[in-house]
Amino acid sequence: MIFLENVHFAYDGLYTALRGVSLQIDEGELIAIVGSNGAGKTTLVKHLNGLLRPDLGRVILDGVDTKHNSVAELAREIGLVMQNPDHQLFLDSVEREVLFGLENLGYSKVEAKERCERTLNNLGLEGLSERSPFTLSGGERKRVALASVLATEPRVLSLDEPTIGQDARQKENLAKMLGELNKKGKAVIVVTHDIEFVIENFPRTVAMADGRIVADGPTNSVLSNNEVLERCSLTRPQLTEAARCLHNVFPEVPERLTLIDDLEAVVVKILGGG
Numbered sequence: 151m152i153f154l155e156n157v158h159f160a161y162d163g164l165y166t167a168l169r170g171v172s173l174q175i176d177e178g179e180l181i182a183i184v185g186s187n188g189a190g191k192t193t194l195v196k197h198l199n200g201l202l203r204p205d206l207g208r209v210i211l212d213g214v215d216t217k218h219n220s221v222a223e224l225a226r227e228i229g230l231v232m233q234n235p236d237h238q239l240f241l242d243s244v245e246r247e248v249l250f251g252l253e254n255l256g257y258s259k260v261e262a263k264e265r266c267e268r269t270l271n272n273l274g275l276e277g278l279s280e281r282s283p284f285t286l287s288g289g290e291r292k293r294v295a296l297a298s299v300l301a302t303e304p305r306v307l308s309l310d311e312p313t314i315g316q317d318a319r320q321k322e323n324l325a326k327m328l329g330e331l332n333k334k335g336k337a338v339i340v341v342t343h344d345i346e347f348v349i350e351n352f353p354r355t356v357a358m359a360d361g362r363i364v365a366d367g368p369t370n371s372v373l374s375n376n377e378v379l380e381r382c383s384l385t386r387p388q389l390t391e392a393a394r395c396l397h398n399v400f401p402e403v404p405e406r407l408t409l410i411d412d413l414e415a416v417v418v419k420i421l422g423g424g
Contacts, residue, residue, distance in 0.1 A: 151177045151337065152198060152228075152306065157207035159193055167193040169361040170207070175306070178335045180328070182348040182369065185358035186383035191341040192233065194358070195308045198339070199228040226255065229304035233311040233341075235283075235295035244270070244286075245279040248298045255302055269301040272327055274320070289315035300327070307331060308339040313347050325351045345373060345387050357382045370412075 152175040159168040167190045175181060183191045196202040197209050200221040209216045216224060232238055241247045245266060252262035270276045273293045278286065283294045292315055299307065307328075313321050321344075328338050328351065342348060348355060348369060355372040357365040365378045372378055374390050386394075396403040396417075403416050 151175060151212060153208075153210040154194070154197065155208045155210065157194075157197060157204045157209065159197070159202060159205050167361055168197075168204075171361070171363055172207075173356065173363060173366070175337055175339065177305075177337060178332060179337045179339075179354060180332050180352050181337070181339045181354045181356060182352040183339065183341045183356045183358060184343070184345065184348060184373075184382065184384060189358040189382065190361040191358055192310055193361075195230060195310060195339060195341055198224075198306065198308055199230050200224040201230070225304070226302075227304055228306040228308060229299035229302060231292075231296045231299050231307075231309045231312060233314070235288075235291040238295045238298065239283040239291060242282050243280055244275060244283055244294050244297075247283055247294055248301050251298050251302050265301045265303075266297075269297045272323075273297050273300075274323065287315070289317075289320065292316070293320070296324075300331075304336070306337045306339065308341075310341045311343065312340060313342060313344045321347060345385060349373060349387055357384070359383075 154171055154173045157168050157171045158166070160166040171190070171194060173194070183194065185191050193202060197204060200216055200219060203217065211219070211224070211227065239247055241250060248266045248269060249262050252265055253259070257265065267276070270279055273296060275290070275293055275297060278290065283291050286294065292312065296309070296312065312324060316324065325347070328340075332338050340348075340352065352369055354367065355365075355369040356363055357372055357378050359382045364381055365372045365375065373384070373387055376386075378384075379386055400420055402420060
């Protein structure tokens with residue numbers, strides 16, 4: 151569905167943010183993009199909906215080079231929720247913020263209202279509909295920005311650091327909503343430093359460093375690879391750290407584990423339970 155082909159991009163022709171990135175994103179995929187600050191993650195996702203255009207290379211959507219599409223046209227297909235919600239919010243109430251995109255996409259007032267209310271309820275924002283977004287907390291503003299994109303139900307949803315400022319329950323609700331969208335066939339791409347959130351919810355992980363993709367594959371493989379973690383300046387997952395410690399005592403415990411079920415199975419076997 152989306153293919154980045156040898157994409158290069160430099161800001162002001164000086165700072166090179168992407169260095170020959172090639173990436174394929176298929177219909178209905180759940181993908182996490184991880185890496186340190188400055189790795190090129192946000193720059194990559196801004197190329198998906200045309201906010202940035204390659205200096206070299208191509209971005210292909212459904213077989214067509216996106217250089218032929220406007221940002222507005224791409225926004226119908228690919229929704230982006232930015233890391234800083236203040237870069238997206240500009241109206242004087244939460245409800246108007248969510249309705250704006252729906253009405254501009256041609257939804258009737260009745261359907262736009264229904265979608266708005268449903269999305270606000272799903273994100274726990276129903277009691278804030280008349281409030282100005284700029285009087286809300288950082289976490290609440292992030293959810294308003296998310297609601298404004300989610301309500302339009304794009305085919306691809308891209309989120310930049312969505313868990314920042316969210317508590318455990320809000321993260322759980324976010325994961326549930328993203329999972330439900332994915333079950334409807336929508337692709338979900340998340341840029342994040344939240345490794346535990348990735349492990350629990352994303353089967354595929356793309357790791358970036360210095361504007362390049364250094365690993366792309368099953369999450370448990372990518373995030374248990376010490377070389378990848380070091381190159382991308384990523385913290386080792388807690389479960390992998392536990393597995394490494396257990397390996398020092400019980401060599402039969404693999405060091406590269408990320409899933410609790412896998413670790414539990416190994417421990418049960420060691421204890422003679424299986």
